[in-house]
Amino acid sequence: MKSIMKQLSALALIFILNSCGGVPEEKTADASEEKAFAVEEVLEMVAKENDVTRTLYTKAIVGKGKKQGMKFDEDWRKDDVEAGPLPALFLRGVATSIRKGPVPLGLYLGSDYPINAANKFQGQQAELFTEIKKNQEPKFFYDEEQKLHTAMFADLASAGACVTCHNDHPQTSKSDWKLGDVMGATTWQYPKDSLTYKETVAVLNSYAKGTVDIYMEYLDEIKAFEKSKKPEIGDKWPAEGNYLPTPEVFLDSVRKLSSYETMKHLVASAK
Template identity: 30%
Template sequence: MNTKRIIVGSVVSAVMLLGCLGIAFAANEEELEVSFSPEVVANYIHAVIAADRALYTTHVVDRLQEERVVIAAEAWKQRKALPLPAQMLLMAGKTVEMSGSDLRFRLASLWPIYEENGPSNVFEETGLEVVAEDPDEVYSGIITRGDKRFFKAIYADRAVSKACVNCHNGHILSSKHDFKLGDVMGGIIISFPLPIEKTETP
Protein backbone atom coordinates (compact mmCIF):
# COMPACT_ATOMS: atom_id res chain seq x y z
CA MET A 1 0.00 0.00 0.00
CA ASN A 2 1.33 3.39 -0.92
CA THR A 3 0.68 5.78 1.94
CA LYS A 4 2.06 9.27 2.17
CA ARG A 5 1.76 11.72 4.98
CA ILE A 6 0.82 15.04 3.66
CA ILE A 7 0.05 18.41 5.10
CA VAL A 8 -3.31 19.84 4.29
CA GLY A 9 -2.69 23.41 3.27
CA SER A 10 -6.13 24.74 3.99
CA VAL A 11 -8.01 24.77 7.26
CA VAL A 12 -10.33 21.83 7.34
CA SER A 13 -12.83 20.40 9.76
CA ALA A 14 -14.91 17.21 9.63
CA VAL A 15 -17.41 17.27 6.80
CA MET A 16 -16.47 20.87 6.06
CA LEU A 17 -13.38 19.34 4.52
CA LEU A 18 -15.57 18.43 1.60
CA GLY A 19 -16.50 22.06 1.18
CA CYS A 20 -13.01 22.92 0.09
CA LEU A 21 -13.14 22.89 -3.65
CA GLY A 22 -9.40 23.02 -3.98
CA ILE A 23 -7.07 21.36 -1.53
CA ALA A 24 -3.42 22.17 -1.77
CA PHE A 25 -0.96 19.84 -0.15
CA ALA A 26 2.72 19.22 -0.07
CA ALA A 27 3.93 15.69 -0.62
CA ASN A 28 7.55 14.67 -0.94
CA GLU A 29 8.48 18.35 -1.05
CA GLU A 30 6.61 18.80 -4.30
CA GLU A 31 3.44 20.90 -4.24
CA LEU A 32 0.51 19.27 -5.85
CA GLU A 33 -2.81 20.84 -6.49
CA VAL A 34 -5.98 18.76 -6.50
CA SER A 35 -9.31 20.24 -7.34
CA PHE A 36 -12.75 18.71 -7.38
CA SER A 37 -15.61 19.67 -9.57
CA PRO A 38 -18.31 21.42 -7.54
CA GLU A 39 -20.75 18.69 -8.62
CA VAL A 40 -18.65 15.96 -6.97
CA VAL A 41 -18.30 17.90 -3.70
CA ALA A 42 -22.03 18.71 -3.71
CA ASN A 43 -22.83 15.01 -4.27
CA TYR A 44 -20.68 13.99 -1.29
CA ILE A 45 -22.25 16.56 1.00
CA HIS A 46 -25.72 15.67 -0.24
CA ALA A 47 -25.11 11.96 0.47
CA VAL A 48 -24.30 12.77 4.12
CA ILE A 49 -27.21 15.16 4.58
CA ALA A 50 -29.68 12.74 2.99
CA ALA A 51 -28.45 9.84 5.16
CA ASP A 52 -28.63 11.90 8.37
CA ARG A 53 -32.06 13.22 7.48
CA ALA A 54 -33.50 9.78 6.71
CA LEU A 55 -32.00 8.22 9.85
CA TYR A 56 -33.09 11.09 12.09
CA THR A 57 -36.63 10.80 10.76
CA THR A 58 -36.97 7.03 11.06
CA HIS A 59 -34.85 6.31 14.11
CA VAL A 60 -35.40 9.47 16.18
CA VAL A 61 -38.54 11.44 15.36
CA ASP A 62 -40.74 8.47 14.47
CA ARG A 63 -39.72 6.66 17.65
CA LEU A 64 -40.18 9.79 19.78
CA GLN A 65 -43.68 10.32 18.47
CA GLU A 66 -44.96 6.81 17.96
CA GLU A 67 -43.26 5.02 20.83
CA ARG A 68 -42.83 7.93 23.26
CA VAL A 69 -39.15 7.05 23.59
CA VAL A 70 -37.04 9.25 25.86
CA ILE A 71 -33.81 7.31 26.33
CA ALA A 72 -30.88 6.41 24.06
CA ALA A 73 -29.32 2.98 24.50
CA GLU A 74 -27.15 0.55 22.58
CA ALA A 75 -29.92 -2.06 22.25
CA TRP A 76 -32.31 0.62 20.95
CA LYS A 77 -34.00 -1.68 18.49
CA GLN A 78 -34.96 -4.25 21.12
CA ARG A 79 -35.64 -1.73 23.87
CA LYS A 80 -37.86 1.34 23.81
CA ALA A 81 -34.88 3.59 23.08
CA LEU A 82 -33.13 5.75 20.51
CA PRO A 83 -29.76 4.95 18.88
CA LEU A 84 -26.51 6.22 20.41
CA PRO A 85 -24.55 9.02 18.67
CA ALA A 86 -21.84 6.52 17.57
CA GLN A 87 -24.52 4.25 16.12
CA MET A 88 -26.08 7.18 14.22
CA LEU A 89 -22.70 8.13 12.71
CA LEU A 90 -21.89 4.52 11.78
CA MET A 91 -25.35 3.98 10.30
CA ALA A 92 -25.07 7.22 8.31
CA GLY A 93 -21.70 6.07 6.93
CA LYS A 94 -23.22 2.77 5.86
CA THR A 95 -26.28 4.49 4.37
CA VAL A 96 -24.02 6.77 2.32
CA GLU A 97 -22.04 3.74 1.12
CA MET A 98 -25.23 1.91 0.16
CA SER A 99 -26.44 4.94 -1.76
CA GLY A 100 -23.63 4.28 -4.21
CA SER A 101 -21.48 7.24 -3.15
CA ASP A 102 -17.70 6.80 -3.09
CA LEU A 103 -17.54 8.84 0.11
CA ARG A 104 -16.74 6.81 3.24
CA PHE A 105 -16.79 7.82 6.89
CA ARG A 106 -16.78 5.92 10.15
CA LEU A 107 -15.88 6.11 13.80
CA ALA A 108 -12.89 4.09 14.94
CA SER A 109 -10.62 3.66 17.92
CA LEU A 110 -7.46 1.97 19.13
CA TRP A 111 -9.59 0.81 22.08
CA PRO A 112 -12.84 -0.15 20.35
CA ILE A 113 -15.87 -1.69 21.98
CA TYR A 114 -16.31 -3.72 18.79
CA GLU A 115 -13.34 -5.12 16.85
CA GLU A 116 -14.78 -3.90 13.53
CA ASN A 117 -14.32 -0.34 14.84
CA GLY A 118 -10.59 -0.87 15.24
CA PRO A 119 -8.00 0.33 12.68
CA SER A 120 -8.19 -1.72 9.50
CA ASN A 121 -4.68 -0.97 8.23
CA VAL A 122 -1.36 0.66 9.16
CA PHE A 123 -2.46 4.08 7.87
CA GLU A 124 -5.50 4.08 10.17
CA GLU A 125 -3.52 2.76 13.12
CA THR A 126 -0.83 5.44 12.71
CA GLY A 127 -3.47 8.14 12.22
CA LEU A 128 -5.39 7.14 15.35
CA GLU A 129 -2.11 7.21 17.28
CA VAL A 130 -1.22 10.66 15.93
CA VAL A 131 -4.60 12.24 16.79
CA ALA A 132 -4.58 10.54 20.22
CA GLU A 133 -1.21 12.22 20.84
CA ASP A 134 -2.32 15.61 19.46
CA PRO A 135 -6.09 16.05 19.01
CA ASP A 136 -5.60 19.29 17.06
CA GLU A 137 -3.75 17.50 14.32
CA VAL A 138 -5.55 16.11 11.27
CA TYR A 139 -3.75 13.02 9.98
CA SER A 140 -4.23 12.78 6.26
CA GLY A 141 -2.76 11.28 3.15
CA ILE A 142 -3.30 9.66 -0.19
CA ILE A 143 -3.71 5.90 -0.35
CA THR A 144 -3.74 3.81 -3.48
CA ARG A 145 -6.01 0.84 -4.06
CA GLY A 146 -5.62 -0.79 -7.47
CA ASP A 147 -5.48 2.08 -9.93
CA LYS A 148 -7.60 4.35 -7.71
CA ARG A 149 -6.28 7.02 -5.36
CA PHE A 150 -8.14 8.04 -2.23
CA PHE A 151 -7.72 11.04 0.05
CA LYS A 152 -8.08 9.90 3.64
CA ALA A 153 -8.27 12.06 6.78
CA ILE A 154 -8.52 11.17 10.46
CA TYR A 155 -9.89 13.59 13.08
CA ALA A 156 -9.74 13.12 16.84
CA ASP A 157 -12.95 12.10 18.61
CA ARG A 158 -12.84 13.38 22.19
CA ALA A 159 -14.72 12.60 25.37
CA VAL A 160 -16.71 15.82 25.40
CA SER A 161 -19.07 14.71 28.14
CA LYS A 162 -19.12 12.47 31.21
CA ALA A 163 -21.57 10.23 29.38
CA CYS A 164 -18.86 9.22 26.85
CA VAL A 165 -16.45 8.27 29.61
CA ASN A 166 -18.94 6.48 31.87
CA CYS A 167 -20.51 4.42 29.11
CA HIS A 168 -17.22 3.27 27.56
CA ASN A 169 -15.47 2.63 30.88
CA GLY A 170 -18.44 0.61 32.05
CA HIS A 171 -19.01 -1.32 28.81
CA ILE A 172 -18.21 -5.00 29.22
CA LEU A 173 -16.62 -5.23 25.76
CA SER A 174 -14.51 -2.06 26.06
CA SER A 175 -10.77 -2.70 26.01
CA LYS A 176 -10.11 0.46 28.07
CA HIS A 177 -11.80 1.34 31.34
CA ASP A 178 -9.90 4.44 32.44
CA PHE A 179 -11.02 7.12 29.97
CA LYS A 180 -11.16 10.61 31.45
CA LEU A 181 -13.12 13.68 30.38
CA GLY A 182 -11.31 15.34 27.46
CA ASP A 183 -9.39 12.21 26.43
CA VAL A 184 -9.20 11.24 22.79
CA MET A 185 -11.37 8.14 22.55
CA GLY A 186 -10.88 7.47 18.86
CA GLY A 187 -11.24 9.19 15.54
CA ILE A 188 -13.54 9.99 12.66
CA ILE A 189 -12.11 8.54 9.45
CA ILE A 190 -13.19 10.12 6.17
CA SER A 191 -12.12 9.09 2.68
CA PHE A 192 -13.08 9.74 -0.91
CA PRO A 193 -11.53 9.06 -4.31
CA LEU A 194 -9.32 11.62 -6.01
CA PRO A 195 -9.77 12.45 -9.67
CA ILE A 196 -7.59 10.42 -12.03
CA GLU A 197 -4.32 12.23 -12.64
CA LYS A 198 -4.22 13.92 -16.02
CA THR A 199 -1.39 12.70 -18.20
CA GLU A 200 0.42 15.31 -20.21
CA THR A 201 -0.27 15.04 -23.91
CA PRO A 202 2.62 16.17 -26.10
Protein backbone atom coordinates (compact mmCIF):
# COMPACT_ATOMS: atom_id res chain seq x y z
CA MET A 1 0.00 0.00 0.00
CA LYS A 2 2.74 2.38 1.00
CA SER A 3 4.67 2.00 -2.23
CA ILE A 4 1.57 2.32 -4.38
CA MET A 5 0.60 5.48 -2.54
CA LYS A 6 4.03 6.93 -3.07
CA GLN A 7 3.54 6.71 -6.80
CA LEU A 8 0.25 8.52 -6.87
CA SER A 9 0.21 12.22 -7.39
CA ALA A 10 -1.67 14.39 -4.94
CA LEU A 11 -4.15 15.01 -7.73
CA ALA A 12 -4.80 11.30 -8.21
CA LEU A 13 -5.38 11.00 -4.49
CA ILE A 14 -8.01 13.70 -4.52
CA PHE A 15 -9.65 11.89 -7.39
CA ILE A 16 -9.67 8.66 -5.42
CA LEU A 17 -10.96 10.36 -2.28
CA ASN A 18 -13.79 11.85 -4.26
CA SER A 19 -14.66 8.83 -6.34
CA CYS A 20 -14.57 5.85 -3.99
CA GLY A 21 -16.04 4.86 -0.65
CA GLY A 22 -19.63 5.24 -1.82
CA VAL A 23 -19.73 8.96 -1.13
CA PRO A 24 -22.84 10.32 -2.80
CA GLU A 25 -22.25 12.68 -5.71
CA GLU A 26 -23.81 15.71 -4.05
CA LYS A 27 -21.85 15.33 -0.88
CA THR A 28 -18.65 15.12 -2.91
CA ALA A 29 -19.45 18.39 -4.59
CA ASP A 30 -20.13 20.03 -1.23
CA ALA A 31 -16.93 18.66 0.24
CA SER A 32 -14.87 20.18 -2.54
CA GLU A 33 -16.33 23.61 -1.77
CA GLU A 34 -15.72 23.36 1.97
CA LYS A 35 -12.72 25.12 3.39
CA ALA A 36 -10.41 22.21 4.06
CA PHE A 37 -7.05 23.74 4.93
CA ALA A 38 -5.68 26.78 6.68
CA VAL A 39 -3.40 28.76 4.40
CA GLU A 40 -0.44 27.95 6.71
CA GLU A 41 -0.91 24.21 6.11
CA VAL A 42 -1.03 24.63 2.34
CA LEU A 43 2.02 26.86 2.22
CA GLU A 44 3.83 24.31 4.36
CA MET A 45 2.88 21.51 1.94
CA VAL A 46 4.05 23.41 -1.12
CA ALA A 47 7.24 24.47 0.68
CA LYS A 48 7.98 20.79 1.35
CA GLU A 49 7.48 19.94 -2.31
CA ASN A 50 9.87 22.79 -3.07
CA ASP A 51 12.52 21.43 -0.68
CA VAL A 52 12.47 18.08 -2.38
CA THR A 53 12.50 19.55 -5.89
CA ARG A 54 15.30 21.95 -5.07
CA THR A 55 17.45 19.28 -3.47
CA LEU A 56 16.85 16.90 -6.36
CA TYR A 57 17.74 19.58 -8.91
CA THR A 58 20.81 20.75 -6.94
CA LYS A 59 22.24 17.31 -6.25
CA ALA A 60 21.09 14.99 -9.04
CA ILE A 61 21.13 17.48 -11.94
CA VAL A 62 23.60 20.28 -11.08
CA GLY A 63 25.97 18.33 -8.78
CA LYS A 64 26.15 15.13 -10.83
CA GLY A 65 25.81 16.98 -14.14
CA LYS A 66 28.92 19.04 -13.45
CA LYS A 67 30.89 15.82 -13.05
CA GLN A 68 29.80 14.94 -16.60
CA GLY A 69 31.00 18.32 -17.85
CA MET A 70 27.56 19.98 -17.94
CA LYS A 71 27.60 23.68 -17.14
CA PHE A 72 25.28 25.75 -14.96
CA ASP A 73 25.42 29.50 -15.05
CA GLU A 74 23.53 32.60 -13.95
CA ASP A 75 23.62 33.77 -17.58
CA TRP A 76 22.25 30.47 -18.82
CA ARG A 77 19.62 32.17 -20.99
CA LYS A 78 22.17 34.09 -23.05
CA ASP A 79 22.70 32.67 -26.54
CA ASP A 80 26.46 32.42 -26.23
CA VAL A 81 26.30 30.67 -22.83
CA GLU A 82 25.70 26.94 -23.18
CA ALA A 83 24.55 26.11 -19.67
CA GLY A 84 21.60 25.29 -17.45
CA PRO A 85 20.00 27.38 -14.67
CA LEU A 86 21.61 27.58 -11.22
CA PRO A 87 19.35 26.30 -8.41
CA ALA A 88 18.28 29.83 -7.39
CA LEU A 89 17.38 30.64 -10.98
CA PHE A 90 15.52 27.38 -11.32
CA LEU A 91 13.43 28.56 -8.36
CA ARG A 92 12.97 31.98 -9.94
CA GLY A 93 11.76 30.20 -13.09
CA VAL A 94 9.19 28.29 -11.05
CA ALA A 95 8.04 31.56 -9.45
CA THR A 96 7.69 33.22 -12.85
CA SER A 97 5.65 30.34 -14.23
CA ILE A 98 3.32 30.41 -11.20
CA ARG A 99 2.85 34.17 -11.59
CA LYS A 100 1.79 33.74 -15.22
CA GLY A 101 -0.83 31.14 -14.25
CA PRO A 102 -4.25 31.56 -12.61
CA VAL A 103 -3.28 30.53 -9.04
CA PRO A 104 -2.54 33.54 -6.77
CA LEU A 105 0.51 31.96 -5.16
CA GLY A 106 3.66 34.03 -4.65
CA LEU A 107 7.18 32.64 -4.24
CA TYR A 108 10.41 34.55 -3.52
CA LEU A 109 13.90 33.50 -2.42
CA GLY A 110 15.65 36.12 -0.30
CA SER A 111 18.58 36.54 2.07
CA ASP A 112 20.24 39.09 4.35
CA TYR A 113 23.56 38.70 2.47
CA PRO A 114 22.50 38.06 -1.11
CA ILE A 115 24.58 37.71 -4.25
CA ASN A 116 21.90 39.61 -6.14
CA ALA A 117 20.90 42.81 -4.30
CA ALA A 118 17.32 42.38 -5.58
CA ASN A 119 17.09 39.32 -3.30
CA LYS A 120 17.71 41.24 -0.07
CA PHE A 121 14.89 40.98 2.47
CA GLN A 122 13.24 44.28 3.36
CA GLY A 123 11.01 45.49 6.23
CA GLN A 124 8.99 42.91 8.13
CA GLN A 125 10.49 39.99 6.24
CA ALA A 126 14.02 41.17 7.11
CA GLU A 127 13.05 41.33 10.80
CA LEU A 128 11.49 37.87 10.80
CA PHE A 129 14.45 36.46 8.94
CA THR A 130 16.76 37.31 11.86
CA GLU A 131 14.58 35.04 14.02
CA ILE A 132 14.55 32.26 11.40
CA LYS A 133 18.35 32.37 11.40
CA LYS A 134 18.37 31.69 15.15
CA ASN A 135 16.03 28.71 15.36
CA GLN A 136 15.26 27.71 11.74
CA GLU A 137 11.55 27.69 12.58
CA PRO A 138 9.12 28.86 9.86
CA LYS A 139 7.31 32.18 10.29
CA PHE A 140 3.68 32.84 9.42
CA PHE A 141 2.14 36.31 9.33
CA TYR A 142 -0.34 38.51 7.53
CA ASP A 143 1.32 41.16 5.41
CA GLU A 144 -0.98 44.16 5.96
CA GLU A 145 0.59 46.22 3.21
CA GLN A 146 0.30 43.60 0.46
CA LYS A 147 -2.85 42.04 2.00
CA LEU A 148 -1.29 38.60 1.72
CA HIS A 149 -0.89 35.66 4.07
CA THR A 150 2.83 35.02 4.19
CA ALA A 151 5.01 32.10 5.24
CA MET A 152 8.80 32.04 5.40
CA PHE A 153 10.91 28.86 5.51
CA ALA A 154 14.65 28.58 6.10
CA ASP A 155 16.80 27.81 3.07
CA LEU A 156 19.80 25.85 4.31
CA ALA A 157 23.26 25.32 2.89
CA SER A 158 22.54 21.64 2.40
CA ALA A 159 25.33 20.89 -0.07
CA GLY A 160 28.97 21.87 -0.31
CA ALA A 161 28.24 23.46 -3.68
CA CYS A 162 25.93 26.09 -2.06
CA VAL A 163 28.75 27.25 0.19
CA THR A 164 31.63 27.27 -2.30
CA CYS A 165 29.70 28.92 -5.09
CA HIS A 166 28.30 31.70 -2.85
CA ASN A 167 31.59 32.33 -1.03
CA ASP A 168 33.57 32.56 -4.28
CA HIS A 169 31.04 34.56 -6.30
CA PRO A 170 32.40 37.96 -7.46
CA GLN A 171 29.18 39.74 -6.36
CA THR A 172 28.83 37.98 -3.02
CA SER A 173 28.12 40.11 0.07
CA LYS A 174 29.43 37.40 2.45
CA SER A 175 32.28 34.96 1.88
CA ASP A 176 32.26 32.78 5.00
CA TRP A 177 29.11 30.69 4.54
CA LYS A 178 29.37 27.25 6.13
CA LEU A 179 27.55 23.97 5.54
CA GLY A 180 24.23 23.97 7.44
CA ASP A 181 23.97 27.79 7.58
CA VAL A 182 20.61 29.45 7.00
CA MET A 183 21.54 31.15 3.73
CA GLY A 184 18.14 32.60 3.04
CA ALA A 185 14.43 31.84 3.17
CA THR A 186 11.69 31.07 0.70
CA THR A 187 8.73 33.40 1.14
CA TRP A 188 5.32 32.11 0.05
CA GLN A 189 2.18 34.23 -0.20
CA TYR A 190 -1.52 33.62 -0.77
CA PRO A 191 -4.48 36.03 -0.50
CA LYS A 192 -6.97 33.85 1.42
CA ASP A 193 -6.77 32.46 4.96
CA SER A 194 -8.23 29.05 4.06
CA LEU A 195 -8.48 26.89 0.96
CA THR A 196 -10.83 24.22 -0.38
CA TYR A 197 -9.47 20.88 -1.60
CA LYS A 198 -9.70 22.14 -5.13
CA GLU A 199 -7.75 25.29 -4.34
CA THR A 200 -5.18 23.26 -2.40
CA VAL A 201 -4.63 20.89 -5.30
CA ALA A 202 -4.44 23.89 -7.65
CA VAL A 203 -1.64 25.36 -5.51
CA LEU A 204 0.31 22.07 -5.52
CA ASN A 205 -0.24 21.63 -9.25
CA SER A 206 0.82 25.16 -10.10
CA TYR A 207 4.08 24.52 -8.28
CA ALA A 208 4.60 21.21 -10.12
CA LYS A 209 3.78 22.87 -13.45
CA GLY A 210 6.30 25.60 -12.64
CA THR A 211 9.08 23.05 -12.18
CA VAL A 212 8.20 21.37 -15.47
CA ASP A 213 8.09 24.75 -17.29
CA ILE A 214 11.53 25.88 -16.16
CA TYR A 215 13.00 22.41 -16.71
CA MET A 216 11.61 22.41 -20.25
CA GLU A 217 13.17 25.82 -20.87
CA TYR A 218 16.50 24.28 -19.89
CA LEU A 219 15.98 21.38 -22.30
CA ASP A 220 15.10 23.91 -25.04
CA GLU A 221 18.36 25.76 -24.41
CA ILE A 222 20.22 22.47 -24.83
CA LYS A 223 18.68 21.98 -28.28
CA ALA A 224 20.44 25.18 -29.38
CA PHE A 225 23.89 24.13 -28.05
CA GLU A 226 26.55 24.35 -30.77
CA LYS A 227 29.87 23.91 -28.97
CA SER A 228 28.96 21.63 -26.07
CA LYS A 229 28.18 17.95 -26.25
CA LYS A 230 24.40 17.63 -25.84
CA PRO A 231 23.24 15.25 -23.12
CA GLU A 232 20.89 12.48 -24.19
CA ILE A 233 17.39 13.11 -22.85
CA GLY A 234 15.43 10.08 -21.69
CA ASP A 235 14.95 8.05 -18.55
CA LYS A 236 18.54 8.25 -17.31
CA TRP A 237 20.11 10.75 -14.90
CA PRO A 238 23.50 12.53 -14.98
CA ALA A 239 24.82 10.08 -12.34
CA GLU A 240 24.96 7.48 -15.14
CA GLY A 241 26.66 9.57 -17.82
CA ASN A 242 25.89 12.40 -20.23
CA TYR A 243 22.14 12.07 -19.69
CA LEU A 244 19.26 14.20 -18.48
CA PRO A 245 15.81 12.96 -17.50
CA THR A 246 12.76 14.06 -19.49
CA PRO A 247 10.41 16.49 -17.67
CA GLU A 248 8.08 13.54 -16.95
CA VAL A 249 10.86 11.46 -15.39
CA PHE A 250 12.03 14.47 -13.36
CA LEU A 251 8.54 15.24 -12.04
CA ASP A 252 7.89 11.58 -11.33
CA SER A 253 10.94 11.49 -9.06
CA VAL A 254 9.86 14.64 -7.24
CA ARG A 255 6.50 13.05 -6.64
CA LYS A 256 7.93 9.78 -5.43
CA LEU A 257 10.09 11.68 -2.96
CA SER A 258 7.57 14.22 -1.75
CA SER A 259 3.98 13.25 -2.37
CA TYR A 260 3.79 10.62 0.28
CA GLU A 261 4.19 13.25 2.99
CA THR A 262 1.79 15.62 1.27
CA MET A 263 -0.76 12.88 0.82
CA LYS A 264 -0.59 11.71 4.42
CA HIS A 265 -1.50 15.28 5.27
CA LEU A 266 -4.39 15.40 2.80
CA VAL A 267 -5.72 12.01 3.92
CA ALA A 268 -5.44 12.80 7.64
CA SER A 269 -7.58 15.87 7.31
CA ALA A 270 -10.11 14.15 5.03
CA LYS A 271 -11.03 11.73 7.84
